[in-house]
Every structure is written in C-alpha cells, then in structure tokens.
Amino acid sequence: DAKTTQPNSMESNEEEPVHLPCNHSTISGTDYIHWYRQLPSQGPEYVIHGLTSNVNNRMASLAIAEDRKSSTLILHRATLRDAAVYYCILPPLYNFNKFYFGSGTKLNVKP
C-alpha cells in the first residue's frame, strides 16, 4: 500500500488560503487520493478525493501533481472552524473503503 507523508502541523490566519501538502511518491496508477479531516472531539469527515485531475467542491480544492507523487489540499479562506487534523489517505485498490490513516497535519487557524 502506498504511504503518505504530511507535515505534522501548519498554521494559518483566518480568511487566508491554506495549502496542505501530501507526498505519496509510491502511488500507483490506480490509487485514489482522499482527504479527510478530524475536528476536535469528532470522528473524521470526508473533504475531497481525486485520481488525476484537480477537483473542487464546496469545502476545498485538490491539486494533484502531474506525476501524482504529491497533492495539495487547498482551503480557499480558512475559518476558525477549519482547525482540525487533516489526513491524506490512499486506500488500497483491493478495498477502496479500507483506510489506513497516517499521522496527518494539525492545522491551527489564528483569528
């Protein structure tokens, strides 16, 4: 299974964009890239996922490098509510619902 590497923590100012990086150099051609976040005292929640092309939804954007060895989750305007641990996950092809979580990036948003 492909491994991911994320910075332990990042800090952002409220209402500014945030770029959360993830390295996955051993990714295979069929691995989807998923992002989840865990708000304090809650279970993780879905943010976004993609395969090759950049993806946008109402929560965030996902920028995927051309060689797919890295990706960036973009929060366009961080709010205090976005303070959470963000996980980049590559589920195994044999069971794309089976998630193995790395250590994630703890995002702190300053007012």
Added chain:
Amino acid sequence: SAVISQKPSRDICQRGTSLTIQCQVDSQVTMMFWYRQQPGQSLTLIATANQGSEATYESGFVIDKFPISRPNLTFSTLTVSNMSPEDSSIYLCSVGGGGFGEKLFFGSGTQLSVL
C-alpha cells in the same frame, strides 16, 4: 450520507472487565470498520466487520481481545475484553461501500477510560 450512532459515547471501566460498544447505522451499508485512536494519536484500523461471518482483523489485533459481531447490514458491536489501562482510547465505527461509493462515514466515537 450515513448517520451513525455509537453507544456509549463514553465510559469509565475497571481493569479486567469488558465493554461492548454498539454501532447503529440509519441505512444498510456494505462495509463496516472499527478503529482505535489512542490519546494524541492517529486512527488505527482494528478490523473489518463482516456481515454473517467472522471479522477480519488487522495485524496486532486478535479476536479474543476485540470480538466483533455484525448480525445485519446496519448494526455491529465491538467488545474490548479483559481491559487494561492501555486500552484507554477512543473507539470509532465507520461505514462505507455500496451507494456511498469511495466515501467513509464515521461515528463520533466512544471514549473509553480504564482505571
């Protein structure tokens, strides 16, 4: 999306006892998983709860310690047996598959403290 109810939300237990955690989903789901989150740590997958058959455990987790039941497509239980203080963690149920596609949905977890 799926609405997941976990019970109890928290408990304080004595060493050597067992606790059964329930996970109820508001719709039928293909996949159900149990995770553990130790204090200050990320989530670790314990097992896949299989409907009508024995659960599939990840490396480091065994059925005697974490027996799992899944009698139907909307319900599962995880028992933490013969507890020790090292079992103090948050235990989370997650569901996915079928109409949910690649997404996983998580319960809010059960905060377990073992004295």
